[in-house]
Amino acid sequence: MAAGVLLLGLTYALFSQQLSSDHRVIVKGTYLSPPPSGATPTAKPSDKSLVVLNSAGDVLTGPDAERVMNEQRDQLRSAATKSLLTEGGIALLLVGGLAAGSGWLVAGRVLAPLHRVTDTARRIATAPAAGRGLHERIALRGPDDEVKNLADAFDTMVERLDHSFDGQRRFVANASHELRTPLTLGRALVEIAMHRRSASDDVKQLGESLLAINDRHEQLISGLLLLADSEKELTARYPVNLADVSSHVVAQLTREAAAAEVEVRAEPGDAPTTGDALLLERLVHNLVENAIRHNHAGGWVELTSRTTDQDQVEVKVANSGPDVPAYEVEGLFKPFHRLSGNRLVGAKGAGLGLSIVRSVAEAHGGSVRADPRRGGGLVVVATLPVDPG
Numbered sequence: 001m002a003a004g005v006l007l008l009g010l011t012y013a014l015f016s017q018q019l020s021s022d023h024r025v026i027v028k029g030t031y032l033s034p035p036p037s038g039a040t041p042t043a044k045p046s047d048k049s050l051v052v053l054n055s056a057g058d059v060l061t062g063p064d065a066e067r068v069m070n071e072q073r074d075q076l077r078s079a080a081t082k083s084l085l086t087e088g089g090i091a092l093l094l095v096g097g098l099a100a101g102s103g104w105l106v107a108g109r110v111l112a113p114l115h116r117v118t119d120t121a122r123r124i125a126t127a128p129a130a131g132r133g134l135h136e137r138i139a140l141r142g143p144d145d146e147v148k149n150l151a152d153a154f155d156t157m158v159e160r161l162d163h164s165f166d167g168q169r170r171f172v173a174n175a176s177h178e179l180r181t182p183l184t185l186g187r188a189l190v191e192i193a194m195h196r197r198s199a200s201d202d203v204k205q206l207g208e209s210l211l212a213i214n215d216r217h218e219q220l221i222s223g224l225l226l227l228a229d230s231e232k233e234l235t236a237r238y239p240v241n242l243a244d245v246s247s248h249v250v251a252q253l254t255r256e257a258a259a260a261e262v263e264v265r266a267e268p269g270d271a272p273t274t275g276d277a278l279l280l281e282r283l284v285h286n287l288v289e290n291a292i293r294h295n296h297a298g299g300w301v302e303l304t305s306r307t308t309d310q311d312q313v314e315v316k317v318a319n320s321g322p323d324v325p326a327y328e329v330e331g332l333f334k335p336f337h338r339l340s341g342n343r344l345v346g347a348k349g350a351g352l353g354l355s356i357v358r359s360v361a362e363a364h365g366g367s368v369r370a371d372p373r374r375g376g377g378l379v380v381v382a383t384l385p386v387d388p389g
Contacts (some may be wrong), residue, residue: 003099014087028286047340069096113140113147117154143236178224183221187214220352239387240280242271242305242315249284250303253292261297262319263289269306271313272387275364280384283360284315286353289381291319295377307386312366314383321377329370329378333358357382 052065057224060068119137137158140151192200194207246268256263273280284303299320307313324332335355355372357380361368366384375381 003095005097007095010091011084011088011094013319014091015083086346110175113142113151116140117147117151121154124343132237134158134165167384173225176221180218180222183214183217187211187218190214228357236276237274238277239389240272240277242273242280242284242313242384243268243279244375245284246303246305246315249281249288252285253288256289257292257301261294261299262292262295263300263302264292265300265302265303269304271305271307271315273364273384274387275384279360279363283382286357287315287317287382290353291321291378291380295319295321299377308383311388312383313384313386314381316381318379319375320375322372323353324371324372329372331366334371347360354380356381 052060052068117138117140120136124134124136137155138156140148142148147189190207190210194211195205199207246266250264250266255266288301288303295301300320301317304316305313306316333354335352354368358368361382361384364384366382368380368382370378370380
């Protein structure tokens with residue numbers, strides 16, 4: 001409505017300005033005797049006959065007058081049409097530009113809260129892990145309209161999700177801590193019973209079996225605690241070189257690799273990053289440990305670390321071993337998931353190794369991918385941001 005009124009007023013002003021310009025006008029009226037001074041009548045009209053005065057000053061009557069009047073009318077219509085189209089087009093462009101600019105400003109102010117809702121939702125959706133980013137809130141202020149109701153409903157939903165994820169993490173951590181005490185006590189009682197002088201061979205064999213079961217349970221609880229800890233938000237980051245971490249991990253697992261008759265070859269290159277040193281050590285440790293355990297006698301494991309050209313660092317672990325179908329690879333990163341869908345805790349671990357690896361990598365802003373190796377085994381690559389310092 002405002003743009004239409006403005007367009008109408010501007011067109012009227014321009015058209016009026018056009019009409020106010022200097023033009024020669026032919027006068028139509030009643031002939032009076034005697035004729036006007038200086039006028040030369042071309043015919044002797046009767047009194048009160050219709051006459052016109054042309055641009056040359058001649059007084060015309062009859063068909064000549066009608067012809068001149070028609071010509072003058074056509075010229076006036078043509079000039080008015082041309083003026084209206086030209087001046088109206090200019091007015092339309094001006095008013096259209098003003099209307100578009102005003103509409104853009106108004107729409108921007110109206111849509112700004114929606115952009116805020118969208119940006120917050122996108123940050124939460126692209127968080128490294130499912131439970132991270134839920135602490136964000138839109139906290140939209142303004143009139144109580146549909147947009148504010150949407151933002152408040154979104155905040156309520158995210159708050160409930162945040163409480164749910166946080167409660168789940170606390171439950172896993174608390175349950176794992178509570179289970180550690182009876183396992184430690186059970187281990188102590190079994191060891192006391194085994195080392196008594198009167199202990200028979202059957203008791204010692206039973207004790208060894210119980211200790212092996214207890215050890216698997218302790219591995220499971222330690223993995224759950226580490227998984228819950230790695231899903232927390234990192235509050236502090238420190239410089240860590242993955243080359244040093246790789247060398248340390250290889251030294252730790254040398255005895256286990258020798259017992260499994262697996263050769264570990266390490267080429268640790270410079271790979272500076274930032275984060276939690278203990279979690280990053282666990283990431284590399286789990287990769288190498290899995291490669292050793294899921295291997296065969298006489299097999300090998302290769303560990304390399306380097307800085308890539310994309311301002312990232314990576315740790316790559318390749319190993320020989322059984323064939324792994326491509327469709328099974330993604331499932332290996334799920335907790336308690338094993339090859340062919342086996343979810344039981346066995347002698348080779350609790351099924352949390354690669355889950356912890358992915359969780360630690362995502363907590364540090366990185367990622368993990370795995371690909372089946374031709375000839376058997378896997379190639380796992382963990383990528384992390386490089387330390388710019």
